[in-house]
Amino acid sequence: MTAEGIVGEYLALKRETDADLLAMQMGDFYEFFHEDARTVGRELDLKVSQRSSGGKTYDMAGVPVDDLTPYLRALVERGYRVAVAEQYETDGGHARSIERVVTPGTLLTPTTDEAQYLATITSDESDSSTQYGLAFLDSTTGQFHVTAVMGEDAVLTELYRFTPTEILPGPTVRSADELLTRIDERIETNVTLFDTESFADGRATHAVREQFGEIESTIDIDAACAIRAAGAALVYVEETGTAVLGAITRLRSYAADDHVSMDETTQRNLELVETMTGSGRSVADTIDHTVTSAGGRLLGAWLTRPRQSRGEIERRQAAITALCESALVREEIRETLAVVSDLERIASRAVSGSIGPHGLVRTRRTLESLPTIIDRVRSTERLAESPLGALMDHLQAPALKAVRETLAAGLTDDPPKTLTQGGVIRPGFDDELDELCEQLSQATEWIDTLAEREQERHGISRLSVDRNKTDGYYIQVGKSERDSVPDEYEGIKTLKNAERYETDALREHERTILRLEERRGELEAQLFESLRETVADSAGVLQTAGKALAEIDLLAGLAQHAVRNDWVKPTITEPGPIDIEAGRHPVVENETEFVPNDLSMTEDWRFLVVTGPNMSGKSTYMRQTALIVLLAQIGSYVPARSATIGLVDGIFTRVGALDELAQGRSTFMVEMQELSNILHSATSDSLVILDEVGRGTATYDGISIAWATTEYLHNEIRAKTLFATHYHELTELADRLPGVHNVHMAADEHDGDVTFLWTIEDGPADRSYGVHVAELASVPEPVVDRSRSVLERLRADKAIDVRGAQNGDGDTQQVVFDLGSGQFKRGAVDDARAENGHDPAVETVVSELESVDLESQSPIDLLADVQRWQNQLVDR
Numbered sequence: 001m002t003a004e005g006i007v008g009e010y011l012a013l014k015r016e017t018d019a020d021l022l023a024m025q026m027g028d029f030y031e032f033f034h035e036d037a038r039t040v041g042r043e044l045d046l047k048v049s050q051r052s053s054g055g056k057t058y059d060m061a062g063v064p065v066d067d068l069t070p071y072l073r074a075l076v077e078r079g080y081r082v083a084v085a086e087q088y089e090t091d092g093g094h095a096r097s098i099e100r101v102v103t104p105g106t107l108l109t110p111t112t113d114e115a116q117y118l119a120t121i122t123s124d125e126s127d128s129s130t131q132y133g134l135a136f137l138d139s140t141t142g143q144f145h146v147t148a149v150m151g152e153d154a155v156l157t158e159l160y161r162f163t164p165t166e167i168l169p170g171p172t173v174r175s176a177d178e179l180l181t182r183i184d185e186r187i188e189t190n191v192t193l194f195d196t197e198s199f200a201d202g203r204a205t206h207a208v209r210e211q212f213g214e215i216e217s218t219i220d221i222d223a224a225c226a227i228r229a230a231g232a233a234l235v236y237v238e239e240t241g242t243a244v245l246g247a248i249t250r251l252r253s254y255a256a257d258d259h260v261s262m263d264e265t266t267q268r269n270l271e272l273v274e275t276m277t278g279s280g281r282s283v284a285d286t287i288d289h290t291v292t293s294a295g296g297r298l299l300g301a302w303l304t305r306p307r308q309s310r311g312e313i314e315r316r317q318a319a320i321t322a323l324c325e326s327a328l329v330r331e332e333i334r335e336t337l338a339v340v341s342d343l344e345r346i347a348s349r350a351v352s353g354s355i356g357p358h359g360l361v362r363t364r365r366t367l368e369s370l371p372t373i374i375d376r377v378r379s380t381e382r383l384a385e386s387p388l389g390a391l392m393d394h395l396q397a398p399a400l401k402a403v404r405e406t407l408a409a410g411l412t413d414d415p416p417k418t419l420t421q422g423g424v425i426r427p428g429f430d431d432e433l434d435e436l437c438e439q440l441s442q443a444t445e446w447i448d449t450l451a452e453r454e455q456e457r458h459g460i461s462r463l464s465v466d467r468n469k470t471d472g473y474y475i476q477v478g479k480s481e482r483d484s485v486p487d488e489y490e491g492i493k494t495l496k497n498a499e500r501y502e503t504d505a506l507r508e509h510e511r512t513i514l515r516l517e518e519r520r521g522e523l524e525a526q527l528f529e530s531l532r533e534t535v536a537d538s539a540g541v542l543q544t545a546g547k548a549l550a551e552i553d554l555l556a557g558l559a560q561h562a563v564r565n566d567w568v569k570p571t572i573t574e575p576g577p578i579d580i581e582a583g584r585h586p587v588v589e590n591e592t593e594f595v596p597n598d599l600s601m602t603e604d605w606r607f608l609v610v611t612g613p614n615m616s617g618k619s620t621y622m623r624q625t626a627l628i629v630l631l632a633q634i635g636s637y638v639p640a641r642s643a644t645i646g647l648v649d650g651i652f653t654r655v656g657a658l659d660e661l662a663q664g665r666s667t668f669m670v671e672m673q674e675l676s677n678i679l680h681s682a683t684s685d686s687l688v689i690l691d692e693v694g695r696g697t698a699t700y701d702g703i704s705i706a707w708a709t710t711e712y713l714h715n716e717i718r719a720k721t722l723f724a725t726h727y728h729e730l731t732e733l734a735d736r737l738p739g740v741h742n743v744h745m746a747a748d749e750h751d752g753d754v755t756f757l758w759t760i761e762d763g764p765a766d767r768s769y770g771v772h773v774a775e776l777a778s779v780p781e782p783v784v785d786r787s788r789s790v791l792e793r794l795r796a797d798k799a800i801d802v803r804g805a806q807n808g809d810g811d812t813q814q815v816v817f818d819l820g821s822g823q824f825k826r827g828a829v830d831d832a833r834a835e836n837g838h839d840p841a842v843e844t845v846v847s848e849l850e851s852v853d854l855e856s857q858s859p860i861d862l863l864a865d866v867q868r869w870q871n872q873l874v875d876r
Contacts, residue, residue, distance in 0.1 A: 019083035029062040037061040076107045100241030104190045105166030113293030119164035120233045122225040123172045133225030136162045137233045141344035142247040146230045148223035160264035161304040166190045170199040204231025221253040246351040249540040260306040261650035269653045272303045286587045289560040291338040295553030306633035315387045316635025322386035323559035340366040343546030347539040357415035357424045367404035370395045394548035399541045440516040473510045474500045562637035570632040575685040576646035577602045584639040585624035595758035601720045605741045610724040611765035612745030616756045618724040622689045650686040652678040684718040691724045703727045731764035845869045
């Protein structure tokens with residue numbers, strides 16, 4: 001076919017798909033043409049060549065057939081959807097058709113161990129609100145979750161929990177521009193506009209029934225939008241040709257009250273699985289001692305989805321306790337787990353047909369490790385009586401033993417990577433294959449000894465026998481001895497220093513070898529496919545075993561961390577008091593010498609106003625409280641001397657401000673939106689962490705918002721709350737509201753030097769030591785000294801000299817702040833006005849000073865005005 005015809009076929013196939021790129025098989029290569037070639041050349045640093053035909057030049061780039069997977073992975077992880085057109089033989093030659101579309105949400109061989117969720121979102125409108133259905137499907141493991149939530153904020157929360165690599169919004173969601181905009185701003189993902197018909201009730205419901213049977217027995221959730229979301233995900237996986245539907249064996253529905261509610265802001269602020277700056281260590285990084293990829297994934301899921309079920313939490317605690325008390329066996333279990341592979345992902349790849357010989361060997365070796373783990377647990381009474389004993393049942397399923405024995409009998413110990421090389425199937429597994437291999441061995445032995453026989457027979461010393469793709473088998477003789485070549489040798493190629501020949505006998509043996517190799521390859525492929533199907537048919541039991549191994553690994557890792565870091569088992573109670581003795585921050589305690597602190601929150605002390613100097617540890621104290629509660633509710637031990645945790649239904653934080661000016665939202669607007677979400681979402685069983693609410697606006701506005709927020713949280717919501725503030729006016733509420741109590745971070749001042757003690761004490765702080773913090777931050781000494789002077793005069797309600805501003809007689813200009821009324825007072829400026837005969841510049845400044853209202857003006861605007869007044873007085 002001409003280049004023009006090939007490119008025409010490529011473009012015709014490209015029109016059949018909405019994928020971004022098309023990889024079209026041409027013999028031993030997959031080729032990209034035109035703009036696709038330039039794109040993959042740029043993204044993958046591939047050479048782009050040109051092919052000319054009919055006066056036209058076409059850009060093209062290609063990759064070998066055996067190397068397509070890593071290139072696909074690289075393109076998909078960059079956000080591209082890639083269609084793959086396979087070549088197949090026909091009576092008239094060959095043809096090509098698109099067999100699959102690889103997308104971020106259906107990539108089966110990702111480069112990381114993290115979950116690769118595809119998310120679908122649907123919605124139903126009612127008179128007062130919008131209900132959203134969400135489905136999360138990880139095609140690499142078969143994990144499938146579905147839920148229904150109310151409102152956009154709840155959608156963002158769930159998306160942030162699962163961090164999907166691809167999102168499919170349904171037709172009604174696509175019309176909600178604001179939601180898609182918020183997703184684009186908050187979630188790093190790829191949005192795909194999939195066929196709207198796939199979200200229709202009929203097709204989606206049919207897809208769920210086809211996969212799982214009757215919906216009522218599959219999904220414990222009464223929401224049509226959730227069914228549509230699940231069905232659309234299944235349709236998408238089927239239509240992209242991923243071929244993993246057989247690995248999706250269970251659909252898990254969950255409700256909001258199954259897990260602790262944590263909005264996206266809280267998950268980000270607490271740095272559960274990633275840090276806010278991209279550097280340093282997250283909570284997951286710090287406590288992750290898992291030795292398997294599945295265990296690491298499970299840790300991320302537990303941290304972002306803490307449980308509300310006291311029974312489940314205490315089950316996990318009991319297993320960790322048993323592992324803490326069985327150090328030697330724990331280490332033996334971890335050593336065994338370190339060599340097991342990811343059974344969940346193996347099951348999906350087996351079902352899809354993408355697993356190779358090495359993947360099946362890893363499956364066999366993993367299954368061979370299970371008896372060791374079972375024996376270690378069952379032979380240790382403390383572990384056998386713990387919840388770990390029940391997990392062993394998932395590792396003892398008869399189907400697992402059958403798969404293990406079949407793979408052990410069928411696979412060689414160290415097979416080649418591809419089937420074409422032979423040697424994948426173990427001798428003795430199949431009689432026909434054994435017979436073929438014996439015949440092939442005899443034929444190749446005749447070839448292997450041919451050179452020696454011919455040298456002796458004809459007295460030719462420089463004679464060898466070899467094989468290549470072009471010439472097949474040949475006899476090569478050095479040119480110096482070609483006169484000794486017998487007549488039966490037929491020349492096939494002349495080289496610089498040698499001649500190549502073949503004989504009738506050599507051709508006959510070559511035909512025999514080629515026939516035997518072809519048949520052996522076909523038979524090995526059939527036998528390997530049978531072994532793969534054995535694994536695929538047991539996908540469900542393999543996934544269950546994989547989940548059990550992941551949980552054992554995670555529980556052992558949490559026990560390891562608890563023992564190494566002196567963590568304790570918290571007492572879990574129904575919603576009620578939280579009491580922590582000598583609590584620590586789980587990350588910070590590993591980075592510095594940490595000073596532990598107590599915390600007690602009861603009905604009488606449910607709202608703590610936390611004051612104290614900047615940099616004294618207020619934020620760390622509040623974050624460690626939230627993290628100790630969270631760790632307790634994933635079933636982990638916690639960093640404390642002792643802890644009693646009344647279950648919470650939600651953890652909400654407003655800590656710091658992420659500047660989102662690029663999205664047109666000021667720091668203060670972000671702060672207020674986050675506060676609004678907390679006040680709408682928190683309940684009396686929630687834990688709320690607030691840090692400096694109201695500081696982004698004018699002082700009196702900020703105090704007013706903070707004051708009203710305190711009253712609302714205390715009186716209406718009644719949530720357990722820690723509120724750090726520099727508004728000392730709020731400390732007065734402790735004398736007026738029964739649930740409010742003041743605590744502060746202590747500091748010691750001696751001879752002008754301040755030492756932060758990092759300890760929490762009762763009562764409000766007497767001041768903030770802001771000037772001292774400026775000194776610690778290496779603010780220039782003249783500025784620090786001047787700050788102290790101004791602060792002293794402000795406290796004494798004295799006039800402040802405006803340095804650099806003088807009247808005509810050289811007198812220094814002065815300003816007096818009335819902090820009680822929020823107005824400026826005039827000091828020497830009155831005298832300056834009289835002495836200067838009502839100088840216009842002085843009059844202007846004085847007039848503006850008289851009209852300034854601190855209650856409505858922000859500190860930044862005020863500083864700008866002071867600078868402007870100073871310039872006016874200097875320049876007049």
